[in-house]
Amino acid sequence: xxxxxxxxxxxxxxxxxxxxxxxxxxxxxxxxxxxxxxxxxxxxxxxxxxxxxxxxxxxxxxxxxxxxxxxxxxxxxxxxxxxxxxxxxxxxxxxxxxxxxxxxxxxxxxxxxxxxxxxxxxxxxxxxxxxxxxxxxxxxxxxxxxxxxxxxxxxxxxxxxxxxxxxxxxxxxxxxxxxxxxxxxxxxxxxxxxxxxxxxxxxxxxxxxxxxxxxxxxxxxxxxxxxxxxxxxxxxxxxxxxxxxxxxxxxxxxxxxxxxxxxxxxxx
Amino acid sequence: xxxxxxxxxxxxxxxxxxxxxxxxxxxxxxxxxxxxxxxxxxxxxxxxxxxxxxxxxxxxxxxxxxxxxxxxxxxxxxxxxxxxxxxxxxxxxxxxxxxxxxxxxxxxxxxxxxxxxxxxxxxxxxxxxxxxxxxxxxxxxxxxxxxxxxxxxxxxxxxxxxxxxxxxxxxxxxxxxxxxxxxxxxxxxxxxxxxxxxxxxxxxxxxxxxxxxxxxxxxxxxxxxxxxxxxxxxxxxxxxxxxxxxxxxxxxxxxxxxxxxxxxxxxxxxxxxxxxxxxxxxxxxxxxxxxxxxxxxxxxxxxxxxxxxxxxxxxx
Amino acid sequence: xxxxxxxxxxxxxxxxxxxxxxxxxxxxxxxxxxxxxxxxxxxxxxxxxxxxxxxxxxxxxxxxxxxxxxxxxxxxxxxxxxxxxxxxxxxxxxxxxxxxxxxxxxxxxxxxxxxxxxxxxxxxxxxxxxxxxxxxxxxxxxxxxxxxxxxxxxxxxxxxxxxxxxxxxxxxxxxxxxxxxxxxxxxxxxxxxxxxxxxxxxxxxxxxxxxxxxxxxxxxxxxxxxxxxxxxxxxxxxxxxxxxxxxxxxxxxxxxxxxxxxxxxxxxxxxxxxxxxxxxxxxxxxxxxxxxxxxxxxxxxxxxxxxxxxxxxxxxxxxxxxxxxxxxxxxxxxxxx
Numbered sequence: 001x002x003x004x005x006x007x008x009x010x011x012x013x014x015x016x017x018x019x020x021x022x023x024x025x026x027x028x029x030x031x032x033x034x035x036x037x038x039x040x041x042x043x044x045x046x047x048x049x050x051x052x053x054x055x056x057x058x059x060x061x062x063x064x065x066x067x068x069x070x071x072x073x074x075x076x077x078x079x080x081x082x083x084x085x086x087x088x089x090x091x092x093x094x095x096x097x098x099x100x101x102x103x104x105x106x107x108x109x110x111x112x113x114x115x116x117x118x119x120x121x122x123x124x125x126x127x128x129x130x131x132x133x134x135x136x137x138x139x140x141x142x143x144x145x146x147x148x149x150x151x152x153x154x155x156x157x158x159x160x161x162x163x164x165x166x167x168x169x170x171x172x173x174x175x176x177x178x179x180x181x182x183x184x185x186x187x188x189x190x191x192x193x194x195x196x197x198x199x200x201x202x203x204x205x206x207x208x209x210x211x212x213x214x215x216x217x218x219x220x221x222x223x224x225x226x227x228x229x230x231x232x233x234x235x236x237x238x239x240x241x242x243x244x245x246x247x248x249x250x251x252x253x254x255x256x257x258x259x260x261x262x263x264x265x266x267x268x
Numbered sequence: 269x270x271x272x273x274x275x276x277x278x279x280x281x282x283x284x285x286x287x288x289x290x291x292x293x294x295x296x297x298x299x300x301x302x303x304x305x306x307x308x309x310x311x312x313x314x315x316x317x318x319x320x321x322x323x324x325x326x327x328x329x330x331x332x333x334x335x336x337x338x339x340x341x342x343x344x345x346x347x348x349x350x351x352x353x354x355x356x357x358x359x360x361x362x363x364x365x366x367x368x369x370x371x372x373x374x375x376x377x378x379x380x381x382x383x384x385x386x387x388x389x390x391x392x393x394x395x396x397x398x399x400x401x402x403x404x405x406x407x408x409x410x411x412x413x414x415x416x417x418x419x420x421x422x423x424x425x426x427x428x429x430x431x432x433x434x435x436x437x438x439x440x441x442x443x444x445x446x447x448x449x450x451x452x453x454x455x456x457x458x459x460x461x462x463x464x465x466x467x468x469x470x471x472x473x474x475x476x477x478x479x480x481x482x483x484x485x486x487x488x489x490x491x492x493x494x495x496x497x498x499x500x501x502x503x504x505x506x507x508x509x510x511x512x513x514x515x516x517x518x519x520x521x522x523x524x525x526x527x528x529x530x531x532x533x534x535x536x537x538x539x540x541x542x543x544x545x546x547x548x549x550x551x552x553x554x555x556x557x558x559x560x561x562x563x564x565x566x567x568x569x570x571x572x573x574x575x576x577x578x579x580x581x582x583x584x
Numbered sequence: 585x586x587x588x589x590x591x592x593x594x595x596x597x598x599x600x601x602x603x604x605x606x607x608x609x610x611x612x613x614x615x616x617x618x619x620x621x622x623x624x625x626x627x628x629x630x631x632x633x634x635x636x637x638x639x640x641x642x643x644x645x646x647x648x649x650x651x652x653x654x655x656x657x658x659x660x661x662x663x664x665x666x667x668x669x670x671x672x673x674x675x676x677x678x679x680x681x682x683x684x685x686x687x688x689x690x691x692x693x694x695x696x697x698x699x700x701x702x703x704x705x706x707x708x709x710x711x712x713x714x715x716x717x718x719x720x721x722x723x724x725x726x727x728x729x730x731x732x733x734x735x736x737x738x739x740x741x742x743x744x745x746x747x748x749x750x751x752x753x754x755x756x757x758x759x760x761x762x763x764x765x766x767x768x769x770x771x772x773x774x775x776x777x778x779x780x781x782x783x784x785x786x787x788x789x790x791x792x793x794x795x796x797x798x799x800x801x802x803x804x805x806x807x808x809x810x811x812x813x814x815x816x817x818x819x820x821x822x823x824x825x826x827x828x829x830x831x832x833x834x835x836x837x838x839x840x841x842x843x844x845x846x847x848x849x850x851x852x853x854x855x856x857x858x859x860x861x862x863x864x865x866x867x868x869x870x871x872x873x874x875x876x877x878x879x880x881x882x883x884x885x886x887x888x889x890x891x892x893x894x895x896x897x898x899x900x901x902x903x904x905x906x907x908x909x910x911x912x913x914x915x916x917x918x919x920x921x
Contacts, residue, residue, distance in 0.1 A: 024464065039421050041422075107315065112568075114564075118557055166670035170731070170735065173281045242409055
């Protein structure tokens with residue numbers, strides 16, 4: 001079917017749908033500059049840059065940001081290792097229970113986040129594990145594995161099994177094959193998977209509320225501001241920064257996996 | 269050395285790496301175990317263990333006076349689910365999930381259809397990113413954006429006022445059951461935000477299903493005398509249905525488990541997610557929260573069983 | 585002289601599937617050897633057993649008299665040209681060719697020189713800087729050959745080497761592979777499902793079916809004197825005669841094969857066997873006729889035979905009754921299986 005055959009109303013509905021998806025996010029950008037401090041009045045009575053300075057000077061925001069970045073970093077590293085191992089096993093070999101393993105990997109994200117959250121909380125309470133930095137990482141790594149896994153498994157399938165055999169046929173051991181053939185071929189997929197995992201963790205709030213105790217990641221900080229607003233314009237600024245920070249890894253992952261049959265991101 | 273040794277220098281395979289490699293070649297099971305044990309250990313212990321803990325908690329009960337959790341197995345907590353107030357919550361949530369799902373299909377289909385069957389080249393990439401970016405954008409920011417939009421003095425109210433339709437909005441908000449003080453504290457607001465936030469999850473599987481419909485089928489249908497409407501009804505829709513069902517799994521499941529949207533945008537009426545959150549938090553009634561959390565698992569389990577029959581998993 | 589490759593009672597079973605079942609085989613040094621058979625006949629598994637990608641469930645595999653059954657691929661002096669070539673997509677052509685040398689620890693300058701030499705031998709000088717994705721199918725195959733040969737293997741394995749090429753290139757590569765093998769002088773073992781390829785290139789052919797070897801012999805032997813009905817059928821061309829029909833032709837009452845070019849046409853009068861021409865297919869250098877022998881043909885065997893009429897001879901039209909003549913030694917009885 002050629003592009004020009006689309007009727008106008010279909011174009012309008014598709015285009016309108018895309019606008020519907022994007023306008024609310026763009027609106028945040030406008031509000032971040034609004035000079036009105038108390039209400040969400042539209043149109044903004046004036047524009048100012050003062051809230052950026054105000055947000056910059058808030059130590060609680062910096063603490064939350066730092067916690068979020070550290071959690072996302074560690075959770076991504078754990079997910080990278082576990083997701084890649086799992087993808088290698090599922091894509092490269094046939095074994096009894098393969099389907100069950102892929103289901104197990106997907107489950108933490110297929111079930112509603114609140115289930116994962118309350119489950120972890122129940123487990124922590126039964127095992128008397130106090131909330132800490134590591135309980136947050138534990139939860140995040142669990143649902144980040146699937147993102148890495150999806151990217152890696154697609155790439156492993158694309159890297160023909162013959163490449164590994166060819167390498168060993170030419171004298172390379174498993175270790176040398178891993179270094180000279182497998183890693184160079186899956187590197188971009190892992191990088192993309194890692195970026196998406198990072199974005200997912202950086203943004204996660206539902207599971208985190210159950211595993212964080214008294215600590216606030218940036219999303220938790222935002223959630224508290226939404227429920228009990230203190231300084232609305234500062235929240236606007238943080239919201240805008242969060243959008244920009246998550247945008248970069250997503251775009252990066254997209255460009256890394258462009259042109260392959262499975263593009264990053266379909267796994268969320 | 270053997271006759272097979274060639275004249276070149278000795279390669280690295282004679283070292284420790286070579287011996288380890290020999291072991292892996294002789295015992296492929298060891299290699300598989302090395303790959304599988306760490307992730308299975310993590311997911312098995314951390315995740316399945318936690319799910320099991322959740323299930324276990326739901327069979328505990330709470331002493332209503334002291335607030336102490338009694339760890340003797342009982343079905344009492346599940347019995348509490350059947351109280352009218354709690355049944356109300358379940359019913360309200362399922363209804364909302366169903367409404368959100370239907371609305372998502374309606375909004376998502378044209379986007380998916382255009383992206384899959386008309387957009388080419390740059391436009392295709394644009395549509396792809398156009399769906400992917402909102403999907404991955406911060407969930408809280410999206411919810412917050414709608415708080416701004418739906419607020420009494422926000423852009424929607426301003427739009428109605430500018431068009432001189434302020435009274436229409438007021439009349440709508442006066443309708444009991446769907447209205448409220450402003451859109452941001454009405455069930456309609458909750459509904460809109462749910463649809464908005466889960467919409468990409470509906471677009472992607474429908475698009476994937478539609479991509480797989482060969483053009484020749486549509487042309488054959490037209491060739492056999494079908495109008496575009498008939499072709500849609502008899503050819504495209506049935507083939508897109510697995511994608512729709514796959515998308516509905518997401519929208520349904522996500523709505524069932526969400527507790528943030530109804531808390532920020534909506535009335536004080538509770539949904540399953542919010543109930544779970546509040547019972548385990550302020551009320552400290554973890555057993556009841558756990559039992560409530562089992563409800564979406566059961567609903568989604570039966571939903572998935574039906575969806576599997578309809579072939580929805582091929583479109584994931 | 586010890587054989588280059590020996591199979592001693594080798595089996596490879598996958599669960600209940602007997603991919604290779606009790607194979608005994610000797611491939612001599614310097615031979616161009618073909619493993620021929622339909623898909624699933626076990627020929628590719630045999631190749632993978634030599635390379636070390638599979639291990640035998642029973643029996644042993646020897647290379648130059650040494651048991652290598654327990655040795656991984658990187659400890660065998662054989663190299664493989666894969667069906668899809670398996671060139672490393674992240675390396676350029678030169679690094680692909682030099683991969684084995686790099687792994688073997690050959691110094692950079694020398695492996696570069698040897699890789700370029702190998703590329704020149706494969707008529708690809710100056711292609712080293714390109715990526716495999718920028719090459720045509722034929723060029724990729726040459727790179728794959730160079731990548732294997734640069735390691736100076738004692739046996740070269742080729743998995744369906746011509747399968748991915750188009751017809752014209754395939755015929756050209758048949759000649760080139762043959763010339764190449766003579767030039768490097770090492771043992772070539774190749775797997776194919778195309779009997780024409782096997783017969784035209786190989787010094788000897790092993791015909792596989794259901795995990796077993798049906799016959800090993802020179803192309804002439806396999807073609808003219810198929811040992812079993814399967815070989816006669818698969819290698820093709822020959823008439824497979826039912827025991828009853830074989831008796832008609834003066835042979836023992838057993839399954840027999842008779843080459844179409846061994847049959848001559850004559851007038852029906854006075855001929856021992858007559859039949860009616862039912863179809864004719866012009867092949868250029870000859871015409872292939874199908875002659876129906878008519879009544880008396882057994883129900884479970886073919887009642888017609890193919891006859892090859894060389895160019896220049898008159899070709900009777902379909903419907904014509906003809907007589908058949910043949911040399912008695914052309915009739916070749918087969919094993920009963």
